[in-house]
Amino acid sequence: MTAPDRGPAPDGLVVVDKAGGWTSHDVVGRSRRLARTRKVGHAGTLDPMATGVLVLGIGKATRLLGHLALTDKTYDATIRLGVTTVTDDAEGEVTAQMSAASVTDEQVAIEIGVLTGEVLQVPSSVSAIKVDGVRSYARVRAGEDVALKARPVTVATFDLLARRGDDLDVRVTCTSGTYIRALARDLGAALGVGGHLTALRRTRVGPFGLDVARTLEQLGEFFDDAVVPLDLAVSRSFPRRELSADEALALSYGKKLDPTGVRGTVGAFAPSGECVALLEDTGEVARPTVVFRPA
Numbered sequence: 001m002t003a004p005d006r007g008p009a010p011d012g013l014v015v016v017d018k019a020g021g022w023t024s025h026d027v028v029g030r031s032r033r034l035a036r037t038r039k040v041g042h043a044g045t046l047d048p049m050a051t052g053v054l055v056l057g058i059g060k061a062t063r064l065l066g067h068l069a070l071t072d073k074t075y076d077a078t079i080r081l082g083v084t085t086v087t088d089d090a091e092g093e094v095t096a097q098m099s100a101a102s103v104t105d106e107q108v109a110i111e112i113g114v115l116t117g118e119v120l121q122v123p124s125s126v127s128a129i130k131v132d133g134v135r136s137y138a139r140v141r142a143g144e145d146v147a148l149k150a151r152p153v154t155v156a157t158f159d160l161l162a163r164r165g166d167d168l169d170v171r172v173t174c175t176s177g178t179y180i181r182a183l184a185r186d187l188g189a190a191l192g193v194g195g196h197l198t199a200l201r202r203t204r205v206g207p208f209g210l211d212v213a214r215t216l217e218q219l220g221e222f223f224d225d226a227v228v229p230l231d232l233a234v235s236r237s238f239p240r241r242e243l244s245a246d247e248a249l250a251l252s253y254g255k256k257l258d259p260t261g262v263r264g265t266v267g268a269f270a271p272s273g274e275c276v277a278l279l280e281d282t283g284e285v286a287r288p289t290v291v292f293r294p295a
Contacts, residue, residue, distance in 0.1 A: 008037035011059035012227040013068075015205075017213035018046050018054045030216055031056055034223040043068040044176060044205060049091055052202035053213050061230050063290045067265050067278060068237060069176050071206030072156065077197060079168040079184040084194035088124045088181035092196070100166045100193040108160060108168065111190040115183055116158040120150040124181045153178040167198070207236045230292065234267035234275045241268045243276065251276050252295040256285040265289065 014035075018027055024045045032040045035058050043055040043065040052075075057065045082100035085092035125148060154175040162169040168187075172180055181197045188195020203210050212228075219226055228236070239262050247257055248270035259281045260266045266279045266286070270293075277288040 006036060006224075008039070009035035009058050009224045010227050011230045012057075012061050013064070013208070013230075013233040014056045014058060014219070014223070014226050014228070015208045015213040016054045016056055016219070017210060017215045018051055019215060020051050021048055023048050024054060027054055027216065028056065031058075031219075031223070034216070034219060041065050044073065046202060047089070047181075047200070049089060050200040050202060052200075053205050053208060053210060054202075055205050055208055058227060059230075060292055061233060063292070064230075064233065064237070064278075067289070068206055071237070072173060072175055073178075073202060073206075074171065074173045074204040074209075075180050076161075076201045076203055077170050077172060077180050077184070078199040079170060079187060079195050080198045081166045081168065081188055081191060081195045082193045083166075083196055084185070084188065085196045086125075087196075088179075088185040089197040089200075096194050098193050100191070103191050103193060105163060107191055108163070108187075111187055112158050112160060112170075114190065115186060116155050118152060118154050121153045121178065121182050121186070122150045123148045124179050124185070151177065155183070158183070231269070231273065231275045234278070235269075238265050238267040238278065241266050241279065243268050243270055245271055248276050249295065251279075251288055252291065252293055254288055254291055254294070256287050258286065259284060260286050 014031065016027055024042050028040050028042055032038055037059060039059050039062055041057050041062040043057065046052065046054055055068060081103060082098055083094055084096040085094050155172060155178060157171065157173040159171045160168060161171055172183065180200055184195050184197040214226055241260055243251065251257060251268055260279055264280065267275050268277045268279050270276050274293060276291065276293050278290040279286045280289050
């Protein structure tokens with residue numbers, strides 16, 4: 001329960017351990033009530049069947065989320081060989097089934113290796129990718145055949161943790177935009193027996209792991225205490241640039257600065273320790289992509 005006389009929760013991030021059966025939108029809706037504000041969003045959708053780390057932005061920190069979604073992520077998953085489904089996971093209708101008893105551990109290791117590194121991946125047809133303005137999954141549910149274009153992703157690690165008959169327990173670290181369901185589908189196809197995802201748990205998004213995640217039930221009335229303040233969230237998520245007082249003032253007006261020399265997003269901090277903005281180098285200058293404390 002929340003106290004009605006309190007104001008909104010402080011600006012920052014909250015790391016939720018999402019339960020199975022909840023959509024990411026469900027978590028946001030519940031968190032808006034707990035945080036006493038509509039300004040809540042999430043970084044990186046988790047399917048309803050998936051559990052684990054879902055990073056929420058509260059207040060001004062919602063402006064961080066588009067940048068956090070670009071970080072790498074780690075998943076623990078179970079792939080079942082021998083069964084193909086329309087959704088590439090256990091929630092979809094089975095479209096083909098065959099024995100995987102002849103698949104050897106050596107074959108599994110070889111094909112996992114092929115799917116590791118920089119690869120072109122065709123997203124699952126039931127993804128949220130839009131095709132002519134309509135979500136792909138909506139087209140599939142309407143009976144359409146959807147063929148999405150392959151896109152480059154990076155699978156940094158794809159490790160087999162255990163094999164239990166036709167089930168493979170794996171751990172994957174990858175870039176945002178990688179579909180673990182598609183990895184299950186492609187591994188099964190490469191082995192000639194088909195495959196789909198039966199379990200998925202996200203254990204890390206960027207620097208935020210399960211060690212700091214809490215379920216919505218655990219958060220409850222202690223929601224505010226779980227908020228990682230905006231300044232600390234930026235420090236943990238991005239390289240840090242210390243500003244002079246003059247630079248902090250200029251940046252608060254949205255002005256450009258000398259380049260950071262760092263590839264990607266950088267947090268820019270005033271002498272007071274407050275984060276003024278996020279910066280990215282463009283040519284010979286650093287431009288603010290988000291200004292948290294405008295003049």
